[in-house]
Structures are given as structure tokens and as C-alpha cells.
Amino acid sequence: MKLLVDVGESLRIAVGAVTANKARGALTTLGIIIGIVAVTMTLAASNGMQQSFRQAAGSIGADVIYVSRMPWVTINDFFTFRNRPNISLYEAEKMVEAFTGAAIVNPTIFGRQPLKYRSEVLQDVAIVGTSEKMPLISGQVPEDGRFLMPFDVRFKKNVAIIGKDIAENLFPAADPLNKTINIGPYRYQVIGVMEKQGGNSFGGPNLDLQVFIPITSFVKSFGGRRNTNVNIAVKADSIAAMKNLEFEIIGEMRRIRKLRPAEDDNFSINKLDSLMGAFNSVFGAVLGIGLLVTSISLIVGGIGVMNIMFVSVTERTREIGIRKAIGARRRSILMQFLFESALICVLGGILGICLSILLTYVVNATGAFTASLSPGIMLSAVIVSALVGIVAGLVPAYKGAKFAPIDALRYE
Amino acid sequence: MDASSEKEVVLKLRNIVRTYEMGSELIHALCGVSLDICRNEYVAIMGPSGSGKSTLMNIIGCLDIPTSGDYSLAGEMVADKNESELADIRNRLIGFVFQTFNLLPRANILHNVELPLIYGGVPKAERRDLAEQALERVGLKDRLTHRPNELSGGQCQRVAIARALVLNPSIILADEPTGNLDSKTGNDIMGMLDDLHADGQTVILVTHEDDIAAHAKRVLRLRDGEIESDVTKDERSIPDAIAV
Incomplete structure (x- = not known):
């Protein structure tokens, strides 16, 4: 009291x-x-x-395993990885074949090119060569027009789906659909505009400043052995299935690359987990x-x-x-x-x-x-x-x- | 022998010594003071400055503890108490009236009088009633929300008296209560202390003025830390009714 x-x-x-x-x-x-x-x-x-x-990071997907030349996170052992070979489109296609019916596999290549429509120019834009399966992995879908179709990839069509910010910057007044733009020196037809993704503020790329083209067209336009380094995304059925899938992927890659049992992997497995x-x-x-x-x-x-x-x-x-x-x-x-x-x-x-x-x-x-x-x-x-x-x-x-x-x- | 010895002894000092260290020097402020004060006595402690009367007052008021000697107040041995217990004794058993009033300048009159009740743990509802009663007794019931700086010196001293008696203490200890007042107001205040005494309170005055001390029935004179004289006036003014 x-x-x-x-x-x-x-x-x-x-x-x-x-x-x-x-x-x-x-x-x-x-x-x-x-x-x-x-x-x-x-x-x-x-x-x-x-x-x-x-x-x-959500666009990376928690249930997706990425096969790349380099690990996403390297602390100070970069030199152990620098002599690794690039992952070629051929190897990626082998992976797609190997997992057909078992898992969704999507190869992508990243590059940077200037973008031009009439007098509008955007420098240094992220160009993503990918396949029709990308929306299944990242969940990104077009808001207008359509995404890639299998025949776009198969026949190396010069078609592009542009990110929302690109659409706004390159076509301030016009409808971008069916317009022809220049990616580097090459002419591509815009067939879709992606939904706004947002969330670009930290570290990662601005997902709305990307252009998607068929991976085969990418190699045709900007390829060459040196520039071709494919990332392969493999989507698991569930988070629980990831561990097994990871072993299968490693086994398949080693088989494709004909690595002997004593040799170390000369590629890296990346997951959202390790990045987080x-x-x-x-x-x-x-x-x-x-x-x-x-x-x-x-x-x-x-x-x-x-x-x-x-x-x-x-x-x-x-x-x-x-x-x-x-x-x-x-x-x-x-x-x-x-x-x-x-x-x-x-x-x-x-x-x-x-x-x-x-x-x-x-x-x-x-x-x-x-x-x-x-x-x-x-x-x-x-x-x-x-x-x-x-x-x-x-x-x-x-x-x-x-x-x-x-x-x-x-x-x- | 006389009437006072039959009465209850409320304050008992035995051989009180208080020395201060001033650098390397020992100062003997009190050298063996023994004193009994009974309930409803009206005592004045007098003496020139340096006589030890302030020291004695501080010890009686439990603001200071003696170097040696026994002091009991209303049956409680003061010398054995720790600081919290002393605070408690001051709260319950002693009502102070100071020369400089010592009111809290930022608090209103009511709050100033409530303060001992707050530290005494009296519940809020009761607090206000008791404080108002005490202020009514000193005739300031209509000034509850005034602050000390809005009152005259005499009114401030009346607030201090209300604060002193609000918890119905065993002794009222008044240290030069009229020292800061003109003689007319001083007389009013002394009249108020006389009334308290007539109502049965034990009042101890510390003063150096003879006409103030004249209000008391018993006058103690201190000199050089000792009691020089202890004079009790004849009992004419104490009615028998109060002695019961």
C-alpha cells in the first residue's frame, strides 16, 4: 500500500x-x-x-534448385571456382530431357544489352534468355500479350516480353505490343508485358527492368562459347522432395559432364536457403x-x-x-x-x-x-x-x- | 510528587552526548543531557547560540542521532533505529514547525498538508478529509488550491502547523516558529500553539525570545551543551480536566 x-x-x-x-x-x-x-x-x-x-528472394522460389557454374555466395575461395567450365546450352538441354516428366527444368542466360525503340534508348538492360517454363518457376506472368511458347524457343524466334518499367520507359505513350525494338543490334518483336513485380529496393535486380527472350535466340544473337553460361532451375514438387532432387540433379550433371568418381563437382547447386x-x-x-x-x-x-x-x-x-x-x-x-x-x-x-x-x-x-x-x-x-x-x-x-x-x- | 510525575512520560532523554568532528577538532555540542517531557507539557528550550539547543532539537526531532545516550519517544528507542525507521518515527510521532515554514513551493496548500499522510501510507480518500480538517483547524479551509507564494508569512506558518498536526503526532516541535514573522502575526501563531496545547498536544518550542518562551509552562535553559536550568511555572493555567 x-x-x-x-x-x-x-x-x-x-x-x-x-x-x-x-x-x-x-x-x-x-x-x-x-x-x-x-x-x-x-x-x-x-x-x-x-x-x-x-x-x-521470393521470386527465386524456396522449392527451386539452381544449377550454376558458381555458388551464389562465395566467401574467399573464388579461385577454386574460376576454372570451372560454363554450363552450355547443350548441357542444359540434356538436363531438360533427363527430368522430363519428373520435374520442371528451366534454363536461363543473363546478359546486358542496350534497348532501343525509335529515339528512346535504355542502356545496360538485363536480358534474360529463358524457356516457356519460366512462369512455372518464378510465378512471373505477363499482364498483356503472352509469354514464350515452345515454338518460340524451338525456332529461335526474335520475340521479347518486356518488364513493366521497361514498357513505361520505352513506350511512354504507345502500346508496346507488337512493336519492334532493338536489343543490341538485333530486332525483336514485343509480344508481352510482364506484371509489375516491385520489391527492387535491396541488392537484387529490379525485376521490372528485365527483357525475356527465348534462350535459343539469346545464344543465336549474343552467344558464342564465352558468353553462354546457362543457369538451370529445377522445381521440386515440394520442399520435402528437395533433398532427393538435389542428389538426382548432381548425379545427372556429373553424368552429362562425364565426371569420374574421384573428381569434384565442377558446378554449384544453389538454393534460396543458402542465400538466406x-x-x-x-x-x-x-x-x-x-x-x-x-x-x-x-x-x-x-x-x-x-x-x-x-x-x-x-x-x-x-x-x-x-x-x-x-x-x-x-x-x-x-x-x-x-x-x-x-x-x-x-x-x-x-x-x-x-x-x-x-x-x-x-x-x-x-x-x-x-x-x-x-x-x-x-x-x-x-x-x-x-x-x-x-x-x-x-x-x-x-x-x-x-x-x-x-x-x-x-x-x- | 507533583501533578506532572503522574502523567505519562512521552519523551525521555538519558545522558545524551553529541559530538561533531570539525577537521581534527572534536566539538561537544551536547554533554550529557537528561530530560523527561510528559504528555501535554508545553516546554520551551532556550539558550544563546552555540548552547546546543539546535542540536538538542535535531535529536528530539529524530533528524540527528546522538553520539551516545538513550532517547525514547512514545516508548520507542530511537538510538537503535535505522534511517527508514527514523523516517517512520518522524512521520508518525513528530510534527515539525520550522522558522522558515519549509513548505513545498510548487505544491498547493492541500498537497503540502497531505504530504505526511502520503508518506504515512494513508489511502487517498482519507487523506483529503484529514488534510481539510487540519486546514480547517488553522482557519485556511478556503485556500486549499493556493500555493505558498500566494499566502502571507503567517498563513504559511499556519499551513505548516496544519501539516504538523495532521497525523496527530506525539509531539509538536516548533523551531523559532515566529522568527520570520512580525510581532502581531507571531502572536497569532503563538496563540494557535497555545490552543493546540489546550487541546491536549505536547508542544516543544525552541526559541531565544523570552516573550515567546513565556507562552510555555516549563522553560529549559541550555548553556555549553548542558541544561543550566529547568523551571516549571505554577500550575494555575492547567485545568484539572486535561490532566485526566
Whole structure:
């Protein structure tokens, strides 16, 4: 009961003290606001990056195994892989044959070429040579027109399906369907426009800035042994089936490449899993460093609060004496000042969150990158600011609580 | 022997010594003071500055603890208590009236008077009633929401008296209660203390003014840390009814 009454009185004193010194309180709070904004924005940015990475990675597909020359994630053993042969279109076709009826296999080649329609030119556009099976793997489908058909691939047709952003940039006014564009020096007919994919903000390619053409046409136009390095995507029936499928793929590739049992694989198996794992570990480290750096500003804010609390305790020495004379215990005085510093900090925390919400909108509106504030982040910001307040208030509050009543009463 | 010895002893000091260290020097503020004060006594402690009367007041008020000697207040041995227990004793058993009023400037009158009740753990609803009653007793019931700086010195001292008596303490300890007041207001305040005494309160005054001390029924004079004289006036003004 006494404790409860103490809490009420402490809260009342804290509010009174903070409102009595508005300018001082505001400046002290500003330090905490800055600290909280720094920390929450770090978290919001990382949260946003993680979300957009997941979104981007989603097009890779969790149930798809990719066979490529190189592993997606190499730490420092790049040189062990550099002498590997490219995966040829021939090998890819063998893989398609081998898994016919068992799994969907889609070969792709990536390249970069300038794109031109009349006077509009886009430099360095991602060109994807692929097969009609791509939508089955990535889930990307055209919004207008059609995707590739088997005969496009078989007969090396010069047809292209363009990404939404390309359509908007290259054909600001016209309907792109059936228009002829130049991919590098070659003329291709636009037969489809892909749906908007979005989620391009982190790392990965902008999926709306791609052009899809038949893989055979790609090789015909831009091929040559050096430029032809095929990635083979194999879709499993389920996540559970992936392990077995992976063994089958390795076996099939080794058979196609005629590797002897003693030889290592000269190709790599890539999955979303391994990419996510690598991403998470790198991302965790970056986030950790970011938090470490931004929390310094919070600590500085906390030091500001501690400083002001020392002033507040000294200013109110006489008040402490009066309170003690009429029966306040050490605990009551301690609590009074802890509440005051916690209140300053929580106030700063809440204002900091408001500012962060505003900043998040601004950042997202500029489109530089995605930031996302979760309720969890906001709640922990409030808790952290309260903790900062309590820690910062501890030493000053203890100093005040320790005053001998006669000395405190005599203080002028 | 006389009437006072039959009454309950509320405050008992035995051989109280208080020394301070000032650098390497020991200062003997009190050198063996023994004293009994009974319920409903009206005592003035007098003495020139340096006589030890402030030290004695601090010890009686449990704001300071003696270097040696025994002190019991309303049956509680003060010397054995820790800080929290002393705070509790000050809260329950002692009502302070200070020369400089010592009100909280930012709190209104009602809150100032409620403060001992808050630290005493009195529930909120009861608190307000008790505080209003106490303020009514000192004639300030219509000023509940005023702050100390909106009141005259005499009114502030009345608030302090209300605060002192709100928890019905064993003793009211008034340290130069009229020191900051003009003589007319001072007389009002003394009249109020006289009334409290007439209502059965034990009142201890610390003062250096003879005409203030004249209000008390018993006058203690301190000199050099010892009791020089202890004079009880004749009992004419204490009606028998209160002695019961």
C-alpha cells in the first residue's frame, strides 16, 4: 500500500518537475529523442531491407534448385571456382530431357544489352534468355500479350516480353505490343508485358527492368562459347522432395559432364536457403554494428539526462530535507528522482517514435530504400528509453536519497 | 510528587552526548543531557547560540542521532533505529514547525498538508478529509488550491502547523516558529500553539525570545551543551480536566 502511494506521489512530482523546467526538460529530452530516432531508424531500415530482400528472394522460389557454374555466395575461395567450365546450352538441354516428366527444368542466360525503340534508348538492360517454363518457376506472368511458347524457343524466334518499367520507359505513350525494338543490334518483336513485380529496393535486380527472350535466340544473337553460361532451375514438387532432387540433379550433371568418381563437382547447386543463410549472417553483423553506433547517441542522450538529474537533485536539496523531515524514506526520494528521469526519457522515446514514423514515411516516399517500423520496434524503443532513464537517474537519485535531513534542511 | 510525575512520560532523554568532528577538532555540542517531557507539557528550550539547543532539537526531532545516550519517544528507542525507521518515527510521532515554514513551493496548500499522510501510507480518500480538517483547524479551509507564494508569512506558518498536526503526532516541535514573522502575526501563531496545547498536544518550542518562551509552562535553559536550568511555572493555567 505504502509503495503504491509512493508511486502516485513520485509520478506527480516527476510531472511537476518536468513541466516546471520546460526549456531544460525539452533540451534534455531532445538528446533522448535523437538517440531513439537513430536507433529506431536503424531498426526500421534493417526491417525494411529484410522485407524487401525476402520479397526479392521470393521470386527465386524456396522449392527451386539452381544449377550454376558458381555458388551464389562465395566467401574467399573464388579461385577454386574460376576454372570451372560454363554450363552450355547443350548441357542444359540434356538436363531438360533427363527430368522430363519428373520435374520442371528451366534454363536461363543473363546478359546486358542496350534497348532501343525509335529515339528512346535504355542502356545496360538485363536480358534474360529463358524457356516457356519460366512462369512455372518464378510465378512471373505477363499482364498483356503472352509469354514464350515452345515454338518460340524451338525456332529461335526474335520475340521479347518486356518488364513493366521497361514498357513505361520505352513506350511512354504507345502500346508496346507488337512493336519492334532493338536489343543490341538485333530486332525483336514485343509480344508481352510482364506484371509489375516491385520489391527492387535491396541488392537484387529490379525485376521490372528485365527483357525475356527465348534462350535459343539469346545464344543465336549474343552467344558464342564465352558468353553462354546457362543457369538451370529445377522445381521440386515440394520442399520435402528437395533433398532427393538435389542428389538426382548432381548425379545427372556429373553424368552429362562425364565426371569420374574421384573428381569434384565442377558446378554449384544453389538454393534460396543458402542465400538466406548468408544474407542473414551478413545482415546480422551489419545490423549489430549499426545498432552499436546508433546506441552511442542514445548513451550520450542518457548522459545528458544524468547531468540534468544531478542539477535537479542539487536544486532540490532543501525539498529533499523537508520531505525527509516529515517522513519520506530514502526509497521514496530515490523513486521520486528515478521517476523524473524515466519520465524525461520515456517522453523522449515517445516523441522519438513519432518522429521516426514521420521519417519512415518520408524515406519511403523518396523511394531511396524501404523502411518499416513494427509495433515491436516501437514498444522496445519505449522500454529502452525507460531503462536509459532509470540507469541515468540512478546515481543522482541515490545521491539525493542519501542526504542527511539536517544538512538538506539547512541548504540554501 | 507533583501533578506532572503522574502523567505519562512521552519523551525521555538519558545522558545524551553529541559530538561533531570539525577537521581534527572534536566539538561537544551536547554533554550529557537528561530530560523527561510528559504528555501535554508545553516546554520551551532556550539558550544563546552555540548552547546546543539546535542540536538538542535535531535529536528530539529524530533528524540527528546522538553520539551516545538513550532517547525514547512514545516508548520507542530511537538510538537503535535505522534511517527508514527514523523516517517512520518522524512521520508518525513528530510534527515539525520550522522558522522558515519549509513548505513545498510548487505544491498547493492541500498537497503540502497531505504530504505526511502520503508518506504515512494513508489511502487517498482519507487523506483529503484529514488534510481539510487540519486546514480547517488553522482557519485556511478556503485556500486549499493556493500555493505558498500566494499566502502571507503567517498563513504559511499556519499551513505548516496544519501539516504538523495532521497525523496527530506525539509531539509538536516548533523551531523559532515566529522568527520570520512580525510581532502581531507571531502572536497569532503563538496563540494557535497555545490552543493546540489546550487541546491536549505536547508542544516543544525552541526559541531565544523570552516573550515567546513565556507562552510555555516549563522553560529549559541550555548553556555549553548542558541544561543550566529547568523551571516549571505554577500550575494555575492547567485545568484539572486535561490532566485526566
